[in-house]
Amino acid sequence: MIECTTSKESGLAWLNIKGRIDTNTAPQVQKELDDLIAAGEQKIVANLEEVHYVSSAALRVFLVTQKQLKRSGGEVILCGAAPSVMEVFKLSGFDQIFRVMAGKEEI
DSSP states (O other), rough: EEEEEEEEETTTTEEEEEEESSTTTTHHHHHHHHHHHTTTTTEEEEEEEEEEEEEHHHHHHHHHHHHHHHHTOEEEEOOOOOOHHHHHHHEEEEEGGGGSSSSSGGG
């Protein structure tokens, strides 16, 4: 189960995600990100404060979106990931591909 909501804060588009991002839920996250891009958003903050698990499917979603946004000068910013989730990003080297923020106050 996953819940996604979008908002605008500090001039940035926020995708607030709650739950697990795995093979079953990654398509929903991808659709939300695609919708933000279609709406013209260039900088998207993925709020991961309430995400407790990410699989390789989640990594793929974020990587595809990052590549798409980089072509037009945008980016995905990862925010608020729990230590266990951040460990997955670090082990895969994604902490070098994305800007990572510990929490909203850093943005």
